[in-house]
Amino acid sequence: MRRVLTLTILLILSFLLQTTVFTLHDVTGTSPNLMLILTMSFGIMRGRREGMLTGFFSGLLYDLFYGTWLGVYAFVYMVIGYMNGLFHKNYLMEDVGLPVGIIIIDQLILDMVVYISAFVLRNRLSLGYFFVHRMLPQLLYDVLITVLVYRLYLRINRALRRKAAGQ
Numbered sequence: 001m002r003r004v005l006t007l008t009i010l011l012i013l014s015f016l017l018q019t020t021v022f023t024l025h026d027v028t029g030t031s032p033n034l035m036l037i038l039t040m041s042f043g044i045m046r047g048r049r050e051g052m053l054t055g056f057f058s059g060l061l062y063d064l065f066y067g068t069w070l071g072v073y074a075f076v077y078m079v080i081g082y083m084n085g086l087f088h089k090n091y092l093m094e095d096v097g098l099p100v101g102i103i104i105i106d107q108l109i110l111d112m113v114v115y116i117s118a119f120v121l122r123n124r125l126s127l128g129y130f131f132v133h134r135m136l137p138q139l140l141y142d143v144l145i146t147v148l149v150y151r152l153y154l155r156i157n158r159a160l161r162r163k164a165a166g167q
Helices: 002-025 033-047 049-065 072-085 097-122 127-166
Strands: none
Touching: 002 033, 002 049, 002 127, 033 049, 033 097, 033 127, 049 072, 072 097, 072 127, 097 127
16 A cells, blocks of 8 residues: 555656656756656566556556547556566666666657657658657656666665565
């Protein structure tokens, strides 16, 4: 129960920070994707099931407020969370290298879905422009924030595990 409550608070806090604070200070028109970082972090730290559930609710929250079709982001984030959960058993959590590599792949997958659904379906085929002006700045933001935020999520995860083991 404590884990669900903590994850819900982190989800809401990440969404609020991503959509309010970080959009006020964006330079390139993008802001860090804290929802994706949360999904990636808990997928790696807790496994496929929790990564999938975190991804689903992250995407659903994004769909409800910003999506054009309900469920698209929920599905994509859910798949990303599940795939990140595959690294759970074979990963040393203190290492930040793997989360940085995974967030790059996750962001590229998410950006390609956005590119296909928002640009290709509207006959705008300039992938180079999209890459330089949207994907690259987003990747840089996400890598920087992942290095900073992942350690916080790691501490929270450790505290949740200690509390669960103590009960």
